Amino acid sequence: MKKKYSSSSKRWLKRNFKDRFVQCARQNNLRSRAWFKLHDIHIKYCLFVRGMNVIDLGSAPGSWSKYAIKILGKCGHVISCDINNMNPIPGVYFFQGNLMQEKIFNQILNHTITKQISLVMSDMSPNITGISSIDIPRSLNLSELAMKIAVATLCKRGTFLVKVFQGLGFGDFLNKLGCFFTTIKICKPNASRNHSREVFILARDFKK
Numbered sequence: 001m002k003k004k005y006s007s008s009s010k011r012w013l014k015r016n017f018k019d020r021f022v023q024c025a026r027q028n029n030l031r032s033r034a035w036f037k038l039h040d041i042h043i044k045y046c047l048f049v050r051g052m053n054v055i056d057l058g059s060a061p062g063s064w065s066k067y068a069i070k071i072l073g074k075c076g077h078v079i080s081c082d083i084n085n086m087n088p089i090p091g092v093y094f095f096q097g098n099l100m101q102e103k104i105f106n107q108i109l110n111h112t113i114t115k116q117i118s119l120v121m122s123d124m125s126p127n128i129t130g131i132s133s134i135d136i137p138r139s140l141n142l143s144e145l146a147m148k149i150a151v152a153t154l155c156k157r158g159t160f161l162v163k164v165f166q167g168l169g170f171g172d173f174l175n176k177l178g179c180f181f182t183t184i185k186i187c188k189p190n191a192s193r194n195h196s197r198e199v200f201i202l203a204r205d206f207k208k
């Protein structure tokens with residue numbers, strides 16, 4: 001049976017087909033175009049160091065986890081979580097579940113309690129409706145959730161990287177981060193689409 005797409009899905013498919021980062025990800029066997037965003041941020045701000053322990057929230061299909069573990073090496077760890085399943089990556093410990101649920105949230109905390117977590121990164125994104133009054137608060141909810149996990153798990157001087165959609169509540173979120181971290185930077189990697197409200201906040205030097 002022929003699949004029917006809504007007009008917004010058709011627009012998305014058309015745009016994706018032409019996107020140079022999508023093409024490049026396919027050619028290089030990367031799990032998603034999100035790889036380029038993390039690469040860009042790492043090149044500028046040097047996020048990963050060999051042997052580190054990292055939490056990756058909203059990790060599927062897994063390009064960020066794969067990127068991280070390659071640099072961290074065998075003595076580093078990546079603990080990842082997503083609602084969706086993710087194909088296994090050697091060295092990456094994956095939890096499948098919704099982080100909004102207390103049970104999953106606690107599983108992450110229990111698993112990391114004995115580890116020194118130096119970086120928490122979140123690329124979590126809600127299902128985009130295209131209606132900003134819906135998408136922005138949903139995205140902000142996920143960013144706040146990621147912040148709670150970062151605050152509960154990071155070691156002193158640790159780093160938090162989080163995707164946020166700019167809009168109502170963005171300023172308040174920045175202010176909250178300012179209570180926990182010494183430096184805050186807003187990054188818009190090249191692979192982040194110009195028309196998208198998405199930016200990444202890089203918060204460093206956790207005050208614990």
Ligand SMILES: C[S@@+](CC[C@H](N)C(=O)[O-])C[C@H]1O[C@@H](n2cnc3c(N)ncnc32)[C@H](O)[C@@H]1O
Pocket residue numbers: 031032034035057058059060061062063064065081082083084097098099100123124125126142
């Ligand atoms: C843009 S994708 C992440 C791509 C990933 N960084 C990569 O490099 O492959 C956003 C992910 O956030 C996940 N997500 C959204 N809400 C979530 C939640 N409440 N709990 C866990 N994962 C969530 C989605 O399932 C989706 O896989």
